[in-house]
Amino acid sequence: MITFLLVLFGVMAPSGHATMDGGRMLTIIQADCQDVVIRGHQTEFAFDGVQMMLIHDPRADRMRIISPIVSIDDLEPGQLESAMAANFHTALDARYAVSNGVVWAAFIHPLSSLRDDGLRSAIRQVASARATFGTTYTSGHLVFPGQPLVE
Numbered sequence: 305m306i307t308f309l310l311v312l313f314g315v316m317a318p319s320g321h322a323t324m325d326g327g328r329m330l331t332i333i334q335a336d337c338q339d340v341v342i343r344g345h346q347t348e349f350a351f352d353g354v355q356m357m358l359i360h361d362p363r364a365d366r367m368r369i370i371s372p373i374v375s376i377d378d379l380e381p382g383q384l385e386s387a388m389a390a391n392f393h394t395a396l397d398a399r400y401a402v403s404n405g406v407v408w409a410a411f412i413h414p415l416s417s418l419r420d421d422g423l424r425s426a427i428r429q430v431a432s433a434r435a436t437f438g439t440t441y442t443s444g445h446l447v448f449p450g451q452p453l454v455e
Contacts, residue, residue: 324418326360329367332423333358354431360415368412369426371434376405383407383438390433390441398429398443409433409443 330347334340337349337356347358360367376384387400387407401410411426418426429443436442 323416324367324420324423325415326362328420329358329360329418329423332420333427336424336427351427352431352435354434356427356430362415365415366412367415367418368410369430370401370411371409371430373400373407373409373434373437376402376407379407380438386441387437394440394442394444395433396429396443397426398433400433400437400441407437409437 326345330340330342333347333349337351339348339350341348345360345362349356349358354371356369356371358367358369374383384402384407391399397413398409398411401408409430411430413422413426433441433443
């Protein structure tokens with residue numbers, strides 16, 4: 305009965321885990337990452353030498369972790385096509401995206417349904433997607449069948 309009331313009033317998610325919010329994400333990032341700089345709903349940090357940013361909006365129930373990779377002007381032929389193919393085959397939950405003339409590694413998710421292990425996985429995946437851009441274009445070990453890279 306208590307769990308039902310907590311879920312009903314938004315204190316806990318249905319799975320019994322505490323609902324994710326900005327404070328909870330910051331606690332995890334501060335424990336697992338380096339060089340953490342908090343500026344309101346934006347947090348810059350490093351993980352495995354990769355610079356990233358967490359942006360969250362509790363009103364929109366959204367969060368994203370992003371890391372800049374390369375200017376579109378500096379792309380080698382075929383890299384953008386390979387990144388798009390990777391979004392289908394090897395990028396898992398992180399994705400390659402383009403905004404303001406920059407290619408980014410990005411993880412975008414509803415805030416309220418995110419769990420601690422999902423946030424940690426997102427950080428690892430964004431770091432891997434950034435680090436493997438131009439080579440294997442992967443955010444993890446899982447690869448879906450098909451032709452992942454454009455030649």
